[in-house]
Amino acid sequence: xxxxxxxxxxxxxxxxxxxxxxxxxxxxxxxxxxxxxxxxxxxxxxxxxxxxxxxxxxxxxxxxxxxxxxxxxxxxxxxxxxxxxxxxxxxxxxxxxxxxxxxxxxxxxxxxxxxxxxxxxxxxxxxxxxxxxxxxxxxxxxxxxxxxxxxxxxxxxxxxxxxxxxxxxxxxxxxxxxxxxxxxxxxxxxxxxxxxxxxxxxxxxxxxxxxxxxxxxxxxxxxxxxxxxxxxxxxxxxxxxxxxxxxxxxxxxxxxxxxxxxxxxxxxxxxxxxxxxxxxxxxxxxxxxxxxxxxxxxxxxxxxxxxxxxxxxxxxxxxxxxxxxxxxxxxxxxxxxxxxxxxxxxxxxxxxxxxxxxxxxxxxxxxxxxxxxxxxxxxxxxxxxxxxxxxxxxxxxxxxxxxxxxxxxxxxxxxxxxxxxxxxxxxxxxxxxxxxxxxxxxxxxxxxxxxxxxx
Amino acid sequence: xxxxxxxxxxxxxxxxxxxxxxxxxxxxxxxxxxxxxxxxxxxxxxxxxxxxxxxxxxxxxxxxxxxxxxxxxxxxxxxxxxxxxxxxxxxxxxxxxxxxxxxxxxxxxxxxxxxxxxxxxxxxxxxxxxxxxxxxxxxxxxxxxxxxxxxxxxxxxxxxxxxxxxxxxxxxxxxxxxxxxxxxxxxxxxxxxxxxxxxxxxxxxxxxxxxxxxxxxxxxxxxxxxxxxxxxxxxxxxxxxxxxxxxxxxxxxxxxxxxxxxxxxxxxxxxxxxxxxxxxxxxxxxxxxxxxxxxxxxxxxxxxxxxxxxxxxxxxxxxxxxxxxxxxxxxxxxxxxxxxxxxxxxxxxxxxxxxxxxxxxxxxxxxxxxxxxxxxxxxxxxxxxxxxxxxxxxxxxxxxxxxxxxxxxxxxxxxxxxxxxxxxxxxxxxxxxxxxxxxxxxxxxxxxxxxxxxx
Numbered sequence: 009x010x011x012x013x014x015x016x017x018x019x020x021x022x023x024x025x026x027x028x029x030x031x032x033x034x035x036x037x038x039x040x041x042x043x044x045x046x047x048x049x050x051x052x053x054x055x056x057x058x059x060x061x062x063x064x065x066x067x068x069x070x071x072x073x074x075x076x077x078x079x080x081x082x083x084x085x086x087x088x089x090x091x092x093x094x095x096x097x098x099x100x101x102x103x104x105x106x107x108x109x110x111x112x113x114x115x116x117x118x119x120x121x122x123x124x125x126x127x128x129x130x131x132x133x134x135x136x137x138x139x140x141x142x143x144x145x146x147x148x149x150x151x152x153x154x155x156x157x158x159x160x161x162x163x164x165x166x167x168x169x170x171x172x173x174x175x176x177x178x179x180x181x182x183x184x185x186x187x188x189x190x191x192x193x194x195x196x197x198x199x200x201x202x203x204x205x206x207x208x209x210x211x212x213x214x215x216x217x218x219x220x221x222x223x224x225x226x227x228x229x230x231x232x233x234x235x236x237x238x239x240x241x242x243x244x245x246x247x248x249x250x251x252x253x254x255x256x257x258x259x260x261x262x263x264x265x266x267x268x269x270x271x272x273x274x275x276x277x278x279x280x281x282x283x284x285x286x287x288x289x290x291x292x293x294x295x296x297x298x299x300x301x302x303x304x305x306x307x308x309x310x311x312x313x314x315x316x317x318x319x320x321x322x323x324x325x326x327x328x329x330x331x332x333x334x335x336x337x338x339x340x341x342x343x344x345x346x347x348x349x350x351x352x353x354x355x356x357x358x359x360x361x362x363x364x365x366x367x368x369x370x371x372x373x374x375x376x377x378x379x380x381x382x383x384x385x386x387x388x389x390x391x392x393x394x395x396x397x398x399x400x401x402x403x404x405x406x407x408x409x410x411x412x413x414x415x416x417x418x419x420x421x422x423x424x425x426x427x428x429x430x431x432x433x434x435x436x437x438x439x440x441x442x443x444x445x446x447x448x449x450x451x452x453x454x455x456x457x458x459x460x461x462x463x
Numbered sequence: 464x465x466x467x468x469x470x471x472x473x474x475x476x477x478x479x480x481x482x483x484x485x486x487x488x489x490x491x492x493x494x495x496x497x498x499x500x501x502x503x504x505x506x507x508x509x510x511x512x513x514x515x516x517x518x519x520x521x522x523x524x525x526x527x528x529x530x531x532x533x534x535x536x537x538x539x540x541x542x543x544x545x546x547x548x549x550x551x552x553x554x555x556x557x558x559x560x561x562x563x564x565x566x567x568x569x570x571x572x573x574x575x576x577x578x579x580x581x582x583x584x585x586x587x588x589x590x591x592x593x594x595x596x597x598x599x600x601x602x603x604x605x606x607x608x609x610x611x612x613x614x615x616x617x618x619x620x621x622x623x624x625x626x627x628x629x630x631x632x633x634x635x636x637x638x639x640x641x642x643x644x645x646x647x648x649x650x651x652x653x654x655x656x657x658x659x660x661x662x663x664x665x666x667x668x669x670x671x672x673x674x675x676x677x678x679x680x681x682x683x684x685x686x687x688x689x690x691x692x693x694x695x696x697x698x699x700x701x702x703x704x705x706x707x708x709x710x711x712x713x714x715x716x717x718x719x720x721x722x723x724x725x726x727x728x729x730x731x732x733x734x735x736x737x738x739x740x741x742x743x744x745x746x747x748x749x750x751x752x753x754x755x756x757x758x759x760x761x762x763x764x765x766x767x768x769x770x771x772x773x774x775x776x777x778x779x780x781x782x783x784x785x786x787x788x789x790x791x792x793x794x795x796x797x798x799x800x801x802x803x804x805x806x807x808x809x810x811x812x813x814x815x816x817x818x819x820x821x822x823x824x825x826x827x828x829x830x831x832x833x834x835x836x837x838x839x840x841x842x843x844x845x846x847x848x849x850x851x852x853x854x855x856x857x858x859x860x861x862x863x864x865x866x867x868x869x870x871x872x873x874x875x876x877x878x879x880x881x882x883x884x885x886x887x888x889x890x891x892x893x894x895x896x897x898x899x900x901x902x903x904x905x906x907x908x909x910x911x912x913x914x915x916x917x918x
Contacts, residue, residue, distance in 0.1 A: 031860075055859050058868070065884040066875055071868045074861040146887055153886045181823040188826030196827065197875065198884070222823055222831065229831040232843035236829040299813025320816050329858075331816045338814045345811050349804035356800050358754025359793045361775050361786045368636040368677055371643030372651065374691040376677065376684040388687035403784075404510050405486075406529040413513070413526045420521055420652065429520040429653070431608045432601050 018043045018085075019114035019347050022103050024093050024281060026053045026076045028329045029119035029313030029336035036340025038083035042347055045087045045111060047103075051075055052142075057329055059139055060182060063148035064189035073142055093120075096284045098306055115308045115343045118295070119336065120279035122314035122327055124272055125292065132253040136270040139182055148271060152190065155268045156198065156207060163204035172210040175258050175267035177250050178274030179216030180223070181328075184233060186271055187212045191240040213243040213267075215260065217274070220246055224326060250274075276327065278315045285309065290317050294327075301339055308346075310339035367396040372421055472809075473498045473540075474569035474802050477558050479548050479736060481508045481531045483784045484574035484768030484791035491795025493538035497802055500566060502544045502558075506530055507597070512784055514594055515637060518603035519644035528597055548575075551739045553761055570763045570798045573750070574791060575734035577769035577782055579727055580747065587708040591725040594637055603726060607645065610723045611653065611662065618659035627665040630713050630722035632705050633729030634671030635678070636783075639688060641726055642667045646695040668698040668722075670715065672729070675701055679781060705729075731782065733770045740764065745772050749782075756794050763801075765794035822851040827876055 019042045023030045026048035034046050055072040062069055080086045095104035096118075102110040124138030137147050155172065162169035174190050176183045194210035201207070214221060214237070221237075221244055222230050234244050252259035257266050278293030287303050289295055294317035295303050301310045301318070313332035318325050325331045364381040369392075377392035379385045387395065397417065404410050416428075474497045478485045481503035489501050510527040517524055535541045550559035551573075557565040579593030592602050607629070614624035629645050631638045649665035656662070669676060669692070676692075676699060677685050689699050707714035713722050733748030742758050744750055749772035750758050756765045756773070768787035773780050780786045819836040824847075832847035834840045842850065852872065859865050871883075 053860060055855075055864070057855055058859070067868060067871050068883045071864055071871060072859065074864060079860060149884075150886050150888050153884055157886070181821070184823050184825055188824065188829065192826040193884075201884075224821060225823070225831055225833050226841055229833055229841050229843060233823065233825055233831045236825045236831070236843065240826050240829070299815075300811070301814050318814070318816075325816045328821070330819060334816060335814060342811055345807045349807040352800050352804040356755070356797055359756050359773070359790060360754075361773075361780045361789060364785065366636070366679060366783070368639050368680070368688065369643060370639055370688055370691045371647040371695050374643065374695070376680055376688045376691075378680050378684055386681055386684050388684055388691065400510075400512055404513070404527065405508060405534060409510070409526055409529060413522060416522055416526060428523045429604075429608055429648075429656075431605050431612070433605050 019343075019350065020045070020112060021115045021117065021343055022047065022111055022113040023117040023119065024048075024103065025119040025121055025279075025313070026050070026088075027056070027119055027121050027313055028332035029121075029339075030117060031076070031079065032333045032336030033117050033119065033310075033312060033340040033343075034080060034083070034086055034336075036337050037343060038080070038086060040085070040340075040344045040347060041351070042115070042343065043085055043087070044083070045089060046076065046080070047089045047091050047093055047105070047111075048076055049090070049092050050141075051077070051090045053079060054142055056140075059142070059145045060185045060189055062142065062145035063139055063152070063186065064193055065149050065153065066189065066193075069142045069146065093281060096281070098285060098309060101308070113308075115310070115346070117310045117312060117336075117339050117343075118281055118285075118315060119312040119332070120281045120315055121332075122276040122278050122293075125275035125277035126272070127275055129253070132272070135253050135255055136177060136258075136272040138272040138276075139186070140276075148186075151269045156202065156205065159205045159268070160202050169205060170256075170268060171266055172205070172207070173266050173268050174210065174212045175265055175270045176212065176214050177253070177258070177270065177272050179214045179218075179221030179244065179246065180273060183214050183216070183271075183273035184221060184237065186273060187214050187237060187242045188240055191237075191242050195241070210241075211243065212241065213245060213265065215248045215250055215258065215265070216244070216246045217249045218246065276314065282311065282315050292317075300342060301335055310342070312336050312339050367392060367399060369393060369396045474798075474805065475500070475567060476570045476572065476798060477502065477566055477568040478572040478574065479503075479558070480574040480576060480734075480768070481505070481543075482511070482574055482576050482768055483787035484576075484794075485572065486531070486534065487788045487791030488572050488574065488765075488767060488795040488798075489535060489538070489541055489791075491792050492798060493535070493541060495540070495795075495799045495802060496806070497540060497570075497798065499538070499541045500544060501531065501535070501541060502546050502548055502560070502566075503531055504545070504547050505596075506532070506545045508534060509597055511595075514597070514600045515640045515644055517597065517600035518594055518607070518641065519648055520604050520608065521644065521648070524597045524601065548736060551736070553740060553764060556763070568763075570765070570801070572765045572767060572791075572794050572798075573736055573740075573770060574767040574787070575736045575770055576787075577731040577733050577748075580730035580732035581727070582730055584708070587727070590708045590710055591632060591713075591727040593727040593731075594641070595731075603641075606724045607648075611657065611660065614660045614723070615657050624660060625711075625723060626721055627660070627662070628721050628723050629665065629667045630720055630725045631667065631669050632708070632713070632725065632727050634669045634673075634676030634699065634701065635728060638669050638671070638726075638728035639676060639692065641728060642669050642692060642697045643695055646692075646697050650696070665696075666698070667696065668700060668720065670703040670705055670713065670720070671699070671701045672704045673701065731769065737766065737770050747772075755797060756790055765797070767791050767794050822847060822854060824848060824851045 021042045021044045023034055023046040026046055031053055034044055037044050052073040052075050058072045061067040077088045092106045093103050094106050102112050104110050126132045137144055159169035159172055176187050190212050194207045198207045220230050222233050237244055248260045250258055257264050282289050282293055282295040285303055295311045296317045297303055297311050312335035314327035365379040367377040369375040373390050373393050375392035375396045377387040377395050401410050401414055476497045476499045478489055478501040481501055486508055489499055492499050507528040507530050513527045516522040532543045547561045548558050549561050557567050559565050581587045614627055617624035631642050646667050649662045653662045675685050677688050692699050703715045705713055705715055713720045713725055737744050737748055737750040740758055750766045751772045752758055752766050767790035769782035820834040822832040824830040828845050828848050830847035830851045832842040832850050856865050856869055
């Protein structure tokens with residue numbers, strides 16, 4: 009912050025999570041008149057769509073992660089905190105951090121994403137890791153590669169090895185990508201790495217609970233995907249509901265499926281921060297938001313990315329990178345507009361009377377004028393009187409009036425007569441009852457004359 | 464209103480009073496996206512600074528008044544109602560009219576000005592009329608001219624007449640202007656109108672309670688004004704507190720001052736509408752406002768003109784035309800800005816997910832792509848896979864990452880080997896306890912390698 013003076017009155021935006029949504033929100037706010045604090049447990053942003061390539065040892069963690077600080081280093085109004093939020097107070101408008109600090113906010117963006125869901129079977133987590141973080145990816149890599157190392161060692165020590173079978177639970181994009189990649193490294197890249205085992209004997213199996221893998225894709229592409237997976241030797245088994253996950257095998261009803269390594273790609277649930285707003289969440293822990301991405305009744309809180317539940321054209325917007333980025337940009341832009349609106353209200357200058365002076369006229373050709381603008385002067389007499397005339401003609405509303413008043417004045421002041429000395433209304437003066445009404449002269453038809461002139 | 468569709472959602476502005484403040488507010492709002500209703504008891508705007516000339520028969524009422532409708536006829540978003548407001552509900556945001564109609568508002572401008580104040584002696588009103596309306600002016604004219612007519616008739620009937628003495632209570636601008644004008648018409652314009660009385664025998668007397676007339680003017684000009692008034696034959700008596708006003712005379716303490724016609728120019732008080740806000744008013748019935756012209760706690764209500772009490776540089780802004788016009792313009796401009804701010808908030812479009820499509824990769828050279836933008840297509844195989852590569856390289860954050868990932872892919876996919884198949888962390892797989900830890904090969908120095916690559 010270069011200008012600490014002006015930053016004091018700036019609205020504070022707190023962004024929780026530096027995923028696609030959070031990062032895009034902050035970038036959008038990078039040029040706005042707000043102070044942004046982005047908070048993430050990690051010091052890096054992860055490019056999730058390529059996480060499976062880290063898991064399958066094609067890429068390094070450093071290839072798909074970038075320190076948040078370096079991504080946002082050009083935005084002077086942005087502060088990055090490697091921290092964890094543990095409480096949100098929407099009334100006091102503060103976010104409590106694990107260190108105990110309470111961070112005040114004017115606008116809050118919650119974009120803490122989602123984590124794996126084992127549908128209540130948390131004990132499966134240790135056996136079948138999911139793929140959400142760099143740590144998950146390196147854990148999966150460890151398990152996959154270790155399975156080959158162990159098989160090689162078994163061959164050396166015993167002359168045979170347990171089947172190299174990988175079971176992937178869940179046939180969404182992540183499951184399909186993991187399956188294809190395992191098949192690739194087994195059949196292509198590692199072929200010459202081992203002396204005793206044949207890595208091409210690897211079996212990969214996708215267990216999908218619903219009737220089809222890649223449910224979000226058109227039927228044509230789903231079939232193509234199955235064909236392509238089968239060409240790689242991947243078994244695709246749909247309609248298989250996993251009932252138990254144990255070290256070395258998976259149960260589907262009474263069927264036991266051997267597994268050298270089980271991976272979880274079946275379900276996700278919203279980050280626990282979603283529940284901290286004190287609002288209802290859906291069964292997957294997502295926060296329902298309106299079209300402005302605000303949870304009910306909280307117009308200065310935005311929930312973006314996987315954590316948000318928003319229907320569009322009858323379907324929930326999916327929890328993938330594309331909508332997360334778009335939501336982040338949207339929240340940033342909306343906050344910019346709201347801040348602009350607030351500034352209009354707050355920064356509008358107060359009323360100040362600009363006194364140009366005063367003129368009081370005192371009969372014909374006499375007046376006093378206290379002139380304050382465009383110059384300062386105290387005038388009296390004819391000059392003041394002419395100024396008075398000019399000012400009043402100028403400000404009189406209506407062209408006809410101006411001409412009429414100017415003509416009246418000219419006539420009256422020059423010829424010293426005329427004027428409109430018509431008596432209208434009652435012909436009695438209060439207290440002048442010494443003269444009886446009966447002796448008054450007959451009225452002239454002045455009522456009509458007045459009616460005509462004031463028309 | 465040409466566009467009834469769009470006008471429905473427009474904010475409603477109700478303006479009470481078509482004086483300088485109200486009219487200027489409406490003109491300022493004339494081009495804004497609001498619907499304005501201006502309400503006045505009269506169908507005309509009065510140019511108050513020249514009212515005394517109507518009173519003294521120099522100008523006609525029609526010269527200084529203009530129908531409100533014709534002033535505002537060019538503004539299609541403005542409606543004029545000849546009506547009277549009798550109640551304001553700031554919670555429901557409605558103005559109740561005498562006819563029983565309740566008019567809803569989003570913004571309210573109260574500019575109903577001021578009326579005479581007889582300091583609690585309302586019985587004086589009938590004897591000494593003030594000068595606030597066209598009706599007041601014609602009443603004063605009637606009384607002044609009738610005084611001469613009666614004197615002429617007294618002369619004809621009795622050979623003498625009561626002294627033509629006019630007493631003006633109050634030495635502010637209105638009092639001075641009335642005094643000068645009466646003196647002028649008596650000494651100049653009417654000289655040849657009467658056959659029996661000598662109009663130049665008219666005496667005019669100003670009774671001012673404070674130590675000086677024209678208190679708002681510098682000392683130099685006040686003295687000049689007294690000199691000019693005296694040159695016209697006007698008596699200026701300062702420090703005279705009127706204790707009674709009766710038909711034919713005025714009492715100042717025990718002194719009885721004869722008066723053929725008494726005029727009131729001493730005090731004003733705010734319009735009764737000011738009290739209807741339910742807020743404290745000052746002793747003159749004015750509504751204290753903040754620098755935005757809002758009464759306390761009512762940011763969408765503006766009080767402008769004589770009815771507003773606002774101090775500037777230690778002095779109350781005077782109840783004259785200039786500040787009233789400026790306040791009206793200010794309130795109009797502020798409402799325009801507030802409306803703009805509201806529009807930003809209200810009209811900002813909701814979030815819509817723009818789905819460009821989905822791509823899932825299935826190993827090397829195989830993928831399925833549901834493309835929705837920039838064209839629609841379902842691709843599978845190599846084309847889909849190349850698209851997937853391009854999209855991911857493009858969206859990957861960080862130039863270094865892009866180069867690095869591209870290089871990794873090129874190496875891996877073309878040479879079918881390499882990759883980063885490093886096992887990091889524990890060397891045990893859950894469930895693979897058939898092999899004892901002791902027989903595992905010594906670890907390579909991969910921890911350092913990983914640390915280096917993820918740096």
